[in-house]
Amino acid sequence: MSFQAVKKSGVIKFFPERCTGCGVCELACALYHENGCNPALSRIHFIKDSFTGNHIIEVCVQCLSPGCYYACPTKAVEIDPKSGARYIDEKKCTGCGKCVEACPLMPEKEIIRFKKVGNKRVFFKCDLCKDRVEGPICVECCPASALTYVREDERR
């Protein structure tokens, strides 16, 4: 099996020293993608540690060579031609979980999660808000500039 190189992607970068721990990134993400708020439906995972201030953000790093993309048997993981985002097409996803197994960051970090659409179980992950003109909503809503969006051509 040969691995065909795919388009490079932009990525969301986190500056932990700026993060105030407000958790808005999660709320904005779930609100934009799911029309409601709950961290379980967010594509960016925020873990607050009030006792040290070392808050953690877990979000897809949009691998240069995306394991999830190669692993998906139904080609539900796609590459956005504009941003390069590796995203999951809910319609094609059968919920087999091969992408989760292939992800180099999981299961330690929660990058790909599942939800229910009707009776079907589907996986979802960060798609860099590919259809949003303004770019990723978490980056735009963060009040302290702790998240920035790095375009694929600026990415090193």
Next chain:
Amino acid sequence: MIEQYGYAGKILRINLSDGKIWMEDTRKYADNFIGGRGAAAKIAWEELKPNTDPFSPQNKLIFMTGPLTGVLSPGSGRMTIAGIAPQVYPKPWYTRSNMGGRFGSELKYSGFDGIVVEGTSEKPVYMWIHSERNVELLDADELWGLDTFTTQKKLTKRHGRDTSSICIGPAGENLVRIATIQTETGNAAGQGGFGAVMGSKKLKAISITSTRNGAKEIGKINVADPKRLVELWRRCTKLLQGGQIVPEIPSNFMGAEVKYERKYHACSHACPGLCGRGRDYGSFIWKDVPNRLYHTTETAQMMCIAPNFVAFSSEKEAPVKVEYKVDLSEALRAKNLSDMLGINQWDFVAGAVLWILMCHNMGLIMEKDLKCPVDPNNPDFWVKLLHMVAYREGFGDILADGTARAAERLGKGSEYLPYVTCGFAEHGAGRGVWGFFEYPFWIVGALLWATDSRDPFSDTGHSYARLIYGLHYVLPLKVNQIMKIAKELWGSEKAVTGDYEFKAQPAIWLQNRGCVTSSLPTCDWAFPIVASNFTEDGSGDTSIESELYSAVTGVDYTEEELDRVGERIFNLERLIAAREGRNRKVDENVVSFFSKPNWTRRITLDQDKFRALLDEYYELRGWDVKTGIPTKSKLEELGLPVRC
């Protein structure tokens, strides 16, 4: 099922005496009362009998969130806690407190809009809510006696990293009447002493592990108009801090050079406003403070009253001069300790300590009474005193019942009590830690104090002070800007100038808005946005709450309609108070405090003018001028039960 917006749908009910757990529909209480403070008042009106002992099984501890909790709305982690409050002096009555943090949001994500706790457990327990409305009462023997930080850390270790807890410290366990309910590092429901109510119920903590499982059926808070909500979020961020910023941290704190790292800390879930930016206070995580309990980090949020652990100097006309300055890192330790023990900082610093220092300077309370040197410049004094109160040791046992009770028990020092009325320490009254609050602003303060059931300035009056002085996120405006805003909001510039004229209007507006603020809920430090440094004329935008409510719930409310709901809630609370014996005579208890000279220009309350102002207030409220109780026609107009 009709899709509901903004609510989780259920309220959790639990009786600790028999361990019975049941659920109720949120609509039963939230309809017409929004949620939060409003829904809590509805529950109290229906279920809390007057003259209930706060420490009896009959007292109910009500935790209520609102439609804006847990969504993309500024400060959305907030939650109201209500019940019969042991701090109230001389006779405990119903009041409310509220807290930030993340717990309120997590409560909704677990499928509940609120919790009502009644009964009393025989042995220490804690409540664990997990995976879609599963509730368990678990043994808390291992946690009893622990401080609030360790308790939370243990619970997080036990139940996983997505666990959020509220708990009490030793102060609550020992039924200290100024005990708080704490969450995270510096978030506390301090007013009323509800920590002691939890202690009396032997309920050490409530933990929530809301599953991060996208396939779960409940706990998603639906939003009617997501696009509008994002737009409103942007507008709020703009008004509060000028839009998205890279936070810059001031290099000194309370005049002291800071040798260790700080980073900003959002004290409530989804807070966009970095309070105290460019000022002497702010919500920070302090890093690499030497020799601290948690090694490299001092977790203190130094804001609000907390900087008074560092330094204080009373105004020139104070009856007794009080002045102190403590080493910054040591002051941080004391502040942290009060959070760990679960002691209300406002009442401790602005009440107990200030009173002890004034009495000490006048020779009324001596070292032999306290059994420790009275030296506020020495951090050991603070640490010792906090321990004494939390564990009810020696003199601390007297202070633990609230300073108003302490003065009564000692039989001296009552003339120096910085207590306005009903056992709550001075705030916005021009005599005490808010001694800087000038005449005639404290006239509005006096009205708020007269007609509220607790310290009104921490959930009602902030915006008035914010407009006049520039507080929190607002830096001082120009005088003509302030007058213009006052005229637009309250009908006349006299609301912020002159004497007794036009003081009832702002008081009523603030109270109605206070009800709205803690029912939605939003943060009182931010809302209503009466002023902003990021608009040309300094004006804020007071319509944002109604827009947030409409965007989330899909029920379109104008600003006026929402104010009307606020009025309904305030009147219902007044009915509860009236049932507990509240009337005009009780309201006038504030007169004696305000008849003492204020701390800036020695101005005293003109009693006749104030009584006339009270008449005006009652008339504008639609209350009986003689009794101070809402009239039948007013109650009918608001759709409230008409009293027999």
